Amino acid sequence: MKNRFIVNIIHRPEMVPEYAEKVTGQGKAEDIGRKALLTESLDIFKTQQRLAHENGLKTTIQMTYASLFNDEAVAIAKEHHEKYGDEIALTLLGLPCKEFREKYKTKDFCIWMFSMEDKISIVNDVFEKFHERFGFYPESTGSYYMDAELTNYIKETYPSVKCAVATCWEEGPKAYHTCNNSWYTLMDGGPWAPWIPSKVNTHAPAANEAEDSGIVAIPHLSRDLLACYDGNGSNFGTHPQNVLRGMSYYKEDGEYKYPYFYNLVDQYRVLGDYNNGIAYNMMFVGPGWMNKMGRWEAPYELLYQSYSDGMKYYGDLKKQGELEDLTMAEWADFYREHKNYTEPECALWKDILYGSDKQLFWYNDPFMRVCVNMEQGGAIVDLRPYAAKLEWPVGIGTPHVQDCSYPFLIQEKYRAGYFTHYAGEGTVRSAKLIHGSEEVDLCLCRTKAKFSEEVMKDEKGRTVELAKCDMNDKKGKLVLPKTKTSAGKIRKLTLEPVDIEFSDLKVKLQTEIIFGEGSSDIRIKRNILEMSDPKAELKINEYMVACYGTTEYPEDMTCVTLRAMGALDSYEKGLESGRITGIDGGNMSSASRSIDYAYKCREEYVPDASAVNASIRAIKTLVTMTGEGGKNNVGYIKEGYAFSPMFTLGYTAELSAGDTYTTTLALERED
């Protein structure tokens, strides 16, 4: 099946571009009404539109509040809608202008940071101004981030809205750091590809119609899923000037070249392989990036050339029948026609810039966002428990004025991962093999993965049916579900076997990682394929070191309770039903053990444990691990200490050649 590659190209006439006043106005007193600034901004918008149209591409014009006061910008939008089929939409970026400052008496410009009262007032103001200029309400909107309360208000008040730019992927503490701690877009932990946000938390996709916010969200830019995870998000995206900012271009024979940009677009085309043939890409370059004064080290000529080349590449793909250009509203319709709530977004991503063989797998669904790192033996290095659908209001008057990130349980960059300095542990989900006094962590076993999609079978080999819903009609109106069933699917990563060498034993091990559609479980199988001495003793230690947080700094862990559950009839029934829920002290057998986190470095071990879990009340999340296989299965829990504010859930067992050890990690909300 040939992949369908859909592209959204978005332009905004931002009359006072971010950066422009700081950069071009250096040495001058601030004046955002400067005529030269307004003229230049509009010129850049016109240039961007021309380059798209010359390459046969239609765009979504996101009018800014400031541009609604500009007759020429309004006239251009109307003309291009008529002539090229461009969508006229409305962004909540670009609020700053003389009119806004006089009315709202503030220099704030990020819609999600305002108080709810101001958000409502601004939305009403901007949407009504748009209606006044165009005679209709927009179908698409957006900002760098759209908090759930904001989206819910917009959808309720202006139901025509069906699509929104709603987050910047992994634009969080790393971007803040890159900007010398002066750029407050703290929004890690969201999807990298389009999704339907839940009504409760924008980053967490809706699991069903009841949770559906009513919009299809798209990320601000399509970003490099490896480079942006480790580095500054604004250096590695399908945004030609981001590529210049990252300096991943070069000059040869008097010409500037940036194959990385094309590689990035092409890797997004390949993502259709993992997503039922649908691949998505977006480009959204604000006018501030094409400043006539140049940007960063790049003169205007290079800024222009890179944008022109980017448009030409998309245009050429379209001419070859390899690309479909849709407006945002058209994309929202397309998305709802082709996707269902539980279908995950998957990306097996390879390094295309640093020359390594590194491979990451990203998985995103209504219950979790996961990153698996093949360079670390298939360890889970990032985990966001969307199953909790955590309420997280942002803006002035809330506990999170700027921080929109969905909390993590595991984040190897902010909480060390496998390698720590001299003491303590970092967050990661991996396993260790132990033989005698030697121990090898799979984090040091580099490998590669293959992706597969298979029909889900139960224990008797029968196909598992999933409820499937049609979500809306073609006009974007929500409709009641026509419940029908479809074969449930699993997405599976099969890792190439790794060799583990002890002083007197060699072991060949293969890992499989399985995600069931519609499930909040991650199943990991370790298959012992070979042992140089079949009678040798071998022990496995499956573990997850975790904590919670949104930034680089530790949080108060006293909200965590750890439990290791002994075998118990009533609890086993819970396991048989496939879910572990509502565990509390009253259900625990005498063999069970628990620890209320107090930084006391305690550990508990329970033979034949039916489950081990951690309740993290600050993020309303219960994470549970079960383990089976081998002999002498022991579940354990470990508290951390002040210098290592983590907890560990794990299982140990003895294995022989041919054995498989299976663990399941389950995520759920716990109030």
Next chain:
Amino acid sequence: MAQLGKGRLNYRCPSCFMRDLDIDMFYDKEKDEYCCIRCQYRGNEEDVLAKNEMARFRYKSMKKRFTMEELRQ
């Protein structure tokens, strides 16, 4: 000594860039050099450009154009 100003282009500090910091430099017209006001780097345009080339050492695939087959895994 007069105040620092903006140079011909908006050069960032190459030393800070290599630690993932984008810091605009300011220009000393008397000494014809750019100065980082966060770290200790100072250098003329030629030196900035040379150091920027050095910063690209980590992009080993920067000049490689991958085929679709190479991107499929």
